[in-house]
Amino acid sequence: MEPLAHALINDGQTTIANALLMHYREVGLTNDELLVYLQFKRLMDQGDQFPDAGVVAESLGESSNSVFQRLHEMLAKKLLTIESITAADQKIHDRYNFDGLYDKLAVALKQHPTETPSNVTNSAGGSVTPSTGENPRERVFKAIETEFGRPLTPMEMQSISKWFDEDHYAPEIIELALREAVLRQVYNLNYMDRILLNWQKRNLTTPAQIEADRQRGIENRLNAAPSAQRKQTGANAGPKIPLFKLGEDTTQK
Structure with missing residues (x-):
């Protein structure tokens, strides 16, 4: 075996359930989302529980915005959650949790082991037909x-x-x-x-x-x-003007 090939094998492997590869579309994952999940799982398996989206984007040859969009779609479909945990260093850290993905896969396999739903679950978690x-x-x-x-x-x-x-x-x-x-x-x-x-x-x-x-x-x-405005006008109206009748002698007190 070539030394490089041997090194590639020893560099580690990411295990993925065959059932997910066969039925990922039934739980609402798109092809792009599956690739993003695989990249995050690779990094998480290596010990990084909250991988940098920029690292994943570089691996996929996409922008960080695109990766964030895929995460947003998986969050909306409840395939992904973000948790806060207290680590060994007693500090609070965030981590990605993809348990929802496998929960939905288990339900799909139990209810429809061989069928593909006629309605596709879209990126925001609602069921719509492709034309809507x-x-x-x-x-x-x-x-x-x-x-x-x-x-x-x-x-x-x-x-x-x-x-x-x-x-x-x-x-x-x-x-x-x-x-x-x-x-x-x-x-x-x-x-x-x-x-x-x-x-x-x-x-x-x-x-x-x-x-x-x-x-x-x-x-x-x-x-x-x-x-x-009326109150303000009244307050600033100035001195009162005395009134008298026409023809009245105003010199007399």
């Missing part, structure tokens, strides 16, 4: 990235996914919160989260309710403006 394009969840992710002017980080992707899966905010509500944040030129998810919580506490759960509330606020401000 992106679903509302995917639209929200893209809208936020566009308005923020940058790709979302994995942690931001997970936060947005929680709005859908744990808080159960409708996509239209999240888009309205994004609009409010953009109007105020505050480009972060924390601000959007405060807006969403405020609407939830006030039981504003539909776009129509939120728009009606916004209109009421505008009307209240407009109605308050003349009143405030």
Whole structure:
């Protein structure tokens, strides 16, 4: 055996389940996402539990933005989660967890061992046919990235996914919160989260309710403006002008 070939073998190998290679599309993985997963698994098997997306991008000959997009898609489909753990050095570290991928694979094999679903699970976790394009969840992710002017980080992707899966905010509500944040030129998810919580506490759960509330606020401000202006005018009106009748002798006291 050639020395180089021997060295390549000894450099280590990444083991992947044959069932995943045969059925990865049934759990919603695309070809590109599978390649990204394999690269991350390679680095994780070597001991790096939170690999740098730039390293993976270099291996694939793609941009870091493309790799982040694939991670975002897997997060949205619950094939991937990001966990915070306390390591041996007592410091908190993030790590990728792909257990969801194998959980879905096990369910798919149990329910449909030989069938391929007629509907394809798209990048935002909803079931759509190939002709329908992106679903509302995917639209929200893209809208936020566009308005923020940058790709979302994995942690931001997970936060947005929680709005859908744990808080159960409708996509239209999240888009309205994004609009409010953009109007105020505050480009972060924390601000959007405060807006969403405020609407939830006030039981504003539909776009129509939120728009009606916004209109009421505008009307209240407009109605308050003349009143405030009148008060200000009265305060600055100057000395009172004495009134007298025509023909009255004003020299007499």
